[in-house]
Amino acid sequence: MTEFDVDVVVVGAGPAGATAATVLARAGHSVILLERGPFPGSKNMYGGVVYPRILDQLHPQWWEEAPVQRWITRRSTMVLTDDQAVSVDFRSQKWGSAPYNGATAFRPDWDHWLASKAEADGATLVCSTTATGLLRENGQVVGVTTDRPDGDLRARVVIACDGVNSFLAKEAGMYGEVDAANYTVGVKETIALPKEVIDERFGVRGRDGMDIEVLGGTSGVNGGGFVYTNLDTLAVGCVLKLPKLAAQELRPEEIIERFKQHPGIAPLVEGGEVQEYSAHVIPEAGLSMMPQMTGDGILIAGDAAAMCLAAGLWLEGVNFAMASGIYAGEAAVEALASGDASAKGLAGYERRLNDTFVLRDHKRLHRAPEIVLSDRVQHLYPQMIANSVERMFRVDNPTPKPGLIRVLNQERKRAGLKVRHVVRDTLEGLRTFG
Amino acid sequence: MSKISDRWASIAAAGTKETEQWPTRSFEDLIGSTRFDVHERAHIVVDDTVCRDCPSRECIVACPAKLFVPTSDGGILFNYEQCFECGTCYLVCNKEGAISWSYPEGGHGVVFKRS
Numbered sequence: 018m019t020e021f022d023v024d025v026v027v028v029g030a031g032p033a034g035a036t037a038a039t040v041l042a043r044a045g046h047s048v049i050l051l052e053r054g055p056f057p058g059s060k061n062m063y064g065g066v067v068y069p070r071i072l073d074q075l076h077p078q079w080w081e082e083a084p085v086q087r088w089i090t091r092r093s094t095m096v097l098t099d100d101q102a103v104s105v106d107f108r109s110q111k112w113g114s115a116p117y118n119g120a121t122a123f124r125p126d127w128d129h130w131l132a133s134k135a136e137a138d139g140a141t142l143v144c145s146t147t148a149t150g151l152l153r154e155n156g157q158v159v160g161v162t163t164d165r166p167d168g169d170l171r172a173r174v175v176i177a178c179d180g181v182n183s184f185l186a187k188e189a190g191m192y193g194e195v196d197a198a199n200y201t202v203g204v205k206e207t208i209a210l211p212k213e214v215i216d217e218r219f220g221v222r223g224r225d226g227m228d229i230e231v232l233g234g235t236s237g238v239n240g241g242g243f244v245y246t247n248l249d250t251l252a253v254g255c256v257l258k259l260p261k262l263a264a265q266e267l268r269p270e271e272i273i274e275r276f277k278q279h280p281g282i283a284p285l286v287e288g289g290e291v292q293e294y295s296a297h298v299i300p301e302a303g304l305s306m307m308p309q310m311t312g313d314g315i316l317i318a319g320d321a322a323a324m325c326l327a328a329g330l331w332l333e334g335v336n337f338a339m340a341s342g343i344y345a346g347e348a349a350v351e352a353l354a355s356g357d358a359s360a361k362g363l364a365g366y367e368r369r370l371n372d373t374f375v376l377r378d379h380k381r382l383h384r385a386p387e388i389v390l391s392d393r394v395q396h397l398y399p400q401m402i403a404n405s406v407e408r409m410f411r412v413d414n415p416t417p418k419p420g421l422i423r424v425l426n427q428e429r430k431r432a433g434l435k436v437r438h439v440v441r442d443t444l445e446g447l448r449t450f451g
Numbered sequence: 452m453s454k455i456s457d458r459w460a461s462i463a464a465a466g467t468k469e470t471e472q473w474p475t476r477s478f479e480d481l482i483g484s485t486r487f488d489v490h491e492r493a494h495i496v497v498d499d500t501v502c503r504d505c506p507s508r509e510c511i512v513a514c515p516a517k518l519f520v521p522t523s524d525g526g527i528l529f530n531y532e533q534c535f536e537c538g539t540c541y542l543v544c545n546k547e548g549a550i551s552w553s554y555p556e557g558g559h560g561v562v563f564k565r566s
Binding site for chain 2: 053054055058059060061062063123124125144145146147149163164165181182184195197200202204205206207250252259260262263264265266267268269270290291292293294295296297298
């Protein structure tokens with residue numbers, strides 16, 4: 018009979034791992050939360066906005082203690098061409114008070130805080146320890162090997178929250194073929210600026226902040242850009258589709274540099290020291306790239322399970338990671354209670370994912386990542402939209418004002434878009450976002 | 452037709468006043484802002500003999516840490532030390548066996564603080 022070191026080992030103390038560990042510890046189980054970095058969050062970066070309402074039950078009044086930089090009260094979706102910018106700008110003061118909506122936060126702060134909550138509930142956090150492989154017995158996963166001396170860690174259930182490169186899920190055979198086209202790389206500069214300067218440039222006060230998501234501005238590489246306000250820094254970066262990035266000449270830092278020099282972006286971000294330069298790969302393709310989530314003795318959550326929602330209008334990930342961690346934790350509690358840690362005993366995980374926003378949103382928006390990163394949406398529509406707006410607002414006296422339909426049609430042609438493409442894309446867009 | 456003064460003709464001919472250039476910065480300065488606790492063991496190993504026959508060399512342009520540098524004799528110089536551990540290199544590389552990728556020893560490698 019196998020001797021176990023612990024009921025459950027959770028690999029990776031990111032948002033998925035920390036919530037899974039919390040649920041298990043509260044149910045009275047022994048949990049080890051493994052983290053390969055020197056502290057939780059030290060390996061993690063993201064664009065910069067977290068939507069934490071999924072924590073309402075797990076950590077009521079989370080907003081009173083969460084390490085937030087600013088609350089997003091203003092969000093702007095921007096379309097850039099070489100020398101034009103079109104924005105849709107929204108502001109709501111409702112998002113500036115509890116229970117809030119989105120917040121900027123540094124991942125080293127956020128993940129550290131969330132893992133400390135798991136510790137407070139009784140989970141054992143072990144940092145600076147890399148899980149190097151799986152332990153198996155008769156096909157069932159029964160723990161992990163680590164790079165600690167005599168570091169085999171035997172557990173009844175393994176929850177792999179080991180990120181986008183998940184070696185554990187791959188070793189468990191839960192990934193199909195890995196295709197670079199499903200991934201983007203996010204690169205970002207954290208730029209220090211005085212709080213007053215940020216308040217003034219972005220038109221916000223106190224702890225209110227702004228989130229700018231950008232289509233275009235990435236030097237022809239499919240992807241997008243972003244500018245987020247932290248308290249006294251800005252997060253400025255680009256998300257770049259890997260095969261497109263690899264097939265051209267500009268390096269990621271050069272693409273950010275050009276993005277920062279765009280006339281629509283430069284006045285917001287200029288000046289200031291770069292405090293940190295960072296990069297991370299993003300599982301961009303959503304539902305179509307998700308691995309098998311459940312195996313005998315093992316569950317996959319967070320980025321390891323490709324939980325990021327990269328759907329253009331919605332760019333989320335930490336909330337999906339936290340939710341999947343909670344549901345993985347609950348499923349493991351059930352399995353331990355029934356004494357069956359096989360895939361069958363752990364089936365509550367996928368049932369929960371299917372019944373909640375996690376897979377409902379992903380299913381509803383399963384076409385979105387491909388649409389958003391398609392060549393037409395990336396390169397042709399921005400040109401058509403910006404030129405049409407320019408012509409509508411250009412006072413071309415003595416020429417009389419043009420009609421909108423006529424302008425749109427002419428600019429569609431000029432951008433190289435066929436009517437059937439526009440019809441197809443409109444229907445596809447309505448089917449996905451409608 | 453009356454003419455502009457010679458003084459302004461020469462000013463105009465000299466072109467527009469030069470606008471201020473964005474300060475150029477080195478990649479070393481940029482990545483110097485990020486902390487790395489380097490371990491003596493390389494967590495990524497590149498088989499340069501595979502790279503010599505690679506016509507596309509996606510890693511050189513795509514690696515955000517600029518760790519892959521072409522050498523004058525047709526090889527690739529690789530340094531693991533300032534690695535973000537992001538995975539871009541092995542994802543874009545389609546040459547079997549060129550890049551062996553793992554994580555650094557626990558507690559080592561990149562340490563983000565403000566990201």
